[in-house]
Amino acid sequence: MKISLFYEFALPRPWSDDDERELFQDGLDEVEAADKAGFSTVWLTEHHFLEEYCHATAPEMFLAAASQRTKNIRLGFGVMHLPPPINHPARIAERVATLDLISNGRVEFGTGEGSSVAELGGFNIDPADKRSMWEEALEVSIRCMTEAPFTGFKGQHVEMAARNVIPKPLQDPHPPVWVACTRPSSVQMAAQKAIGALSFAYTGPEALKDRVDGYYKEFEEQGAPITPAINPNILAIGGDLSMMVAKNDDEAIKRLGIGGGFFSFGIMHYYLTGMHTPGRTGVWELYEKAVKEDPTLAYGPGRGAIGGPETVREFLRGYEASGVDEIILLLNPRSHEGTMESIEIMGNEILPEFIERDALAVKDKAKRLEPVIEKVEARRQNWDAPTFDETYAFGGLPTGRGGKFTAGEIPEAMAEINEGRVKAAQAEKEARAAKEAAG
DSSP states (O other): OEEEEEEOOOOOSSOOTTHHHHHHHHHHHHHHHHHHHTOSEEEEOOOSSOTTTOOOSOHHHHHHHHHTTOSSOEEEEEEEEOOTTTSOHHHHHHHHHHHHHHTTSOEEEEEEOOOOHHHHHHTTOOGGGHHHHHHHHHHHHHHHHHOSSBOOEEOSSOEEOOBOOOOOOSSSSOOOEEEEEOSHHHHHHHHHHTOEEEEOSOOHHHHHHHHHHHHHHHHHHHOOOOSSSOOOOEEEOOTTOEEEEOSSHHHHHHHHTTGGGHHHHHHIIIIIIOOOOTTTOOHHHHHHHHHHHOGGGSOOTTSEEEESHHHHHHHHHHHHTTTOSEEEEEEOTTOHHHHHHHHHHIIIIIHHHHHHHHHHHHHHHHHHHHHHHHHHHHTOOOOOOOOOOTTOOOOSOOBOGGGOOBOOHHHHHHHHHHHHHHHHHHHHHHHHHHHHHHO
16 A cells, blocks of 8 residues: 555645745755655645635645655645636646656646635636536547547536647556545446545545445446556545544644644535634634534544554555555644654554555556456547648638737737847948948
8 A cells, every 4th residue: 555645735724925935945845755765655635715615726836836846755646626717728738748847757646626616616617517528628638639630629617728738748658547425436437437436535454445345346347448458446535534643643633733623624614514704704613613512623643653663654554455546644734744754654664564565566456457448448439530731731820700900919019029130230331331441
């Protein structure tokens, strides 16, 4: 089992002017330490308008910075929102490919539909359309990464003419594709499409084992790849996977404080039960009140990788026994010092044995899946991409509706440049003539 880290970049109020800068700088220090410690991947979500709960609105920017301070740790979108009103598929392809190049091929391409009222409403997306938006955008973005040129697409939500989208990713044919899964049915869907399942919303390793077994059963019996490269893996994240490791259990609990439960509370607030006034509602304040009424909302040992090394080791072994390929551990808000110590202890005392066993498990899994993958590939569902019209070309001035509104900025600028060249040449000619006359 691989062990990774997950960032939401929660930032509870009250805020100072320097808090957001410090949040990202601390995060970069932590990822650099995590790389040295041996964590598999740093996953960074993308959310919009979810103040306090998540300030990770441009994951590719942070991951790009992290790529220059690390060597081995993989860089995961956990997830990028694919609905075109949020991210156009061509821009997705460009950003993913660029990050893959500057990181030397370390990108994990996690995708999602979006589901909060804040985000769907903020981008004017009808919730009934989000699955079909995701399907179209996934096809277009992957085709943009792999076709030279992309031959065009016309769907319900995306319409794009043929273009050669550059750059192309380093990983051939594209980075591993994942999809966020909040229900058993979406885990099943991921297996059917032969892509990785980022499995959210479960309780404990026992329930997770059922999801893992169900994913691989569905993959073997119904898997039909839709992307050029398959990714038969299931990853786990949930509210019970916070991380705070110290010399002993008491110290870890002290450092955790009440922050361990903020992730789950934020989900409830923004996705289910809360009412939010932008820029006014205090989410952390609501959380503090809720913890006073129900202290079990704040996590402790047994509700995450929380405690001394032996406690955390046993906790992680329980998940390893479920058969899951990877788990990602949540980081506590406003706990940089504790997080840095946790990463160091994990690297020195806990991760090595898991890394060693995972290397063997990966080899065993590859051998075990060989005949399964052969059956799955035989069911491959290729996208119905149009044939490229070799006579197609574009150029000239862009025009508006009915050809009435021609964009004249470039011709005007070129005319000005040419006029400047003419004047400069004339002045040089006159200066040379004057010099010869004086000569």
